Amino acid sequence: MARKDPAPGLPIGGYCRISEADLLEIRRAVEAGVISTEEGAEMERKGVEKQREDVTQIAEPFGRPVKIYEDNSLSAFKRNVRRPDFDRMVRDLAAGKLAGIVGYDIDRIFRQPRDLERVIDHYETCGLNLIFKTGSGQNYDLTTGDGRFSARLFVSIANKSSEDASRRIKREVQRKAQKGEYHGGTHPFGWRKDDRSKLDHEAAALVRKIVEAHLAGDKIATCMEYLAEAGAVNPNTGKPFTWAGTKTLIYRARSFGIRIYLGEPQTTADGGYVMGDWEPIFTTPEGGPDLDKYEQLVALKAGRSSAGPQEKSSVKYLLSRIVRCGRCGYPMVGKTVWVRGKKSQSFAYNCNKAHPDACGKMGASGPRVDDLIKKLVWAQAVRASKERLLVPEPGVWAREGELKDVEEQIAELKALWAAKKVRAASYVVTLDELEAQRMDLKADRAVHTATPPIRAITPELLKSGWEGLSVERQRIIVRAILKAVIIHPARDGKRGGAFDPARVEPVFA
Structure with a gap:
């Protein structure tokens, strides 16, 4: 069946892709100081422009305009990498918006056989004499059996080459990891740019x-x-x-x-x-x-801190959910105070009337309650810190012998394996169980020996005062000293009016 030529004036899709390897070489040269950042950027720009020029030149004999599709610094080999412009080009081809595809070389367009097959499916079924041309001189005419065979063969070879290179790189990185050698990569924050083994x-x-x-x-x-x-x-x-x-x-x-x-x-x-x-x-x-x-x-x-799990949500106000309604006992939350339809700089602790367990009939000035509790808690914290009541030194970890015993069992098991005196299935199962026990014990030891957050009250911090702490740490100290803060109803039973400190009752832990 004779194929028809695409409509006159229909553009050819010109696909460009600067490979990861090209960009990596340039960026390594920048990091090593061989070339400047500006020179590296210029080399990348010229590389992109050169490929565009090459693609345009390859398309020139067909007398059609070229629509450029470009994916840079994206792998055509890795399955989990999506190439947006490649996908767009294939969609445009399937929609009849392109007269074909040209590229610098076939491995710039395809490194996975499945991507090639997406394009071949359309070339085989569309009934048009679509163009497929690269600068390599090879016959990759996807409208013919011989061209499709050549394209499939070369893409399979390119895919195998990428797999071999990937395997070699992974093996080398693993070897370096096992020896503790630095494997390269991006600059790690905390170390010098000129020598990544030395601290900044x-x-x-x-x-x-x-x-x-x-x-x-x-x-x-x-x-x-x-x-x-x-x-x-x-x-x-x-x-x-x-x-x-x-x-x-x-x-x-x-x-x-x-x-x-x-x-x-x-x-x-x-x-x-x-x-x-x-x-x-x-x-x-x-x-x-x-x-x-x-x-x-x-x-x-892992949520096994010596201070217990951290609060999951951010808390803006010091005593949110620590203060409780003196009528219904429900935790109260800080809310911005609105004055004449506008947000003010102040806030109040209110019982949440939207909750079915809350009465919604209690409120108190947030800044006044905070100030009262801060003075009380800080005085208690400073006294406890000086008397070392809140921060007893941790005793000897009681499970040290248990950890030592597990580690000895692991060593013995590995010795039996080395001497070929244990079956592989038994070795793997037993080793996994022992290593899980060891990690659990290490985590338990870490919790036991960890510095409790209350120890944030250092001599330096005592000089700077309460305001030297974040809200999170202030709340930790408050919770260490108080179970709750009860806001009692006003004497006349009404909300509002002047703040009465007598309404605020701290409940000590």
Whole structure:
């Protein structure tokens, strides 16, 4: 069956893709200082322009306009990477908006056979003499059997080449991880750009601040504000840290010198961590990596903090859900006070009338209640801190022998495996169970030895006062001293009027 030519004037789709490898070489040269950032950007721009010129030249003999589709820094090999312009080009081709496709080379367009088949399906069934041309000189005419065979063969070879390269790279990265060697990648915040094994002391101090603050009770959002106030920029994005970026920075094992591979800390045969060949941010007084603090973070992330789980939602007002209605006992929440249809700078604690268990008949001035409770709690906290009543030193962890016994069992099991005296199935099952026990015990030890958030009352903080704490930490101290704050009804039974401190009853823990 003879094929018809596409309509006159219908454009050809010109597909361009600067590969990851091309861009990686340029960016590595920038990071190494071989070329400047401006020179790197210019090289990327010229690379894109050159490919556009090549594609336009390939399409020139067909006498049709070229519509450029461009996906840069996107892999055509990785299955989970979506190429928006490639998808748009295929849709336009299927909709009859293109007379065909041209590209610098077939591997710039396809690295996965399934992507090639999407295009072949249309070339075979549309009944048009569509164009498919690359600059390689090979016959990839997708309207003929020979051309489709050549295209399938070459894309399969390109796919195999990418798989081999990916496997070699993964094997090399894994080898480096097991030896604790730095594998490269983006610049990690906290280390110098010119030598990523050495600390950038200013950035490292900021990492210490947010990790200590988080362990002491500050939420990730509050730590993000600390980074923003310091003008810190995420090296991966060139922008201020987001909530997710701040969380990653706080829980990053690299800060403790621990080598990670595929998101998991690498461990040695005896269960210890594989340490990287860079300076850790967190160290013990003796100069070694502070692994106890890392395990405290792991326990906190798993919701096993010594202070109990953190509040899930952000709280703007100090005593929200701590103050309770003296009529119905329901927790009261701080709300902005409106005056003549506009928000004021003040707020009040109100019983929520929308809730079926709340009476909705109680309210009190937020600033006045806060001020009263702050003075009471701070006085108690300072006295307790001086007398060391609130912060007893942790005793000896009672399960140390249990952990040692599990570690000995693991060592014995591995010795039996090395001597070929245990079956593979039994070895794997038993080892998994023992390692799970060890991780559980380590988490329990971290909780036991973690610094409770109440210990945020340091001598330095006593000098700066209550306002030196975030709302989260203020609430932790309040909860450590008070079970609740009851707001009783006014003497005349009415809402409003002058604030009466006698209505506020602290209930001590």
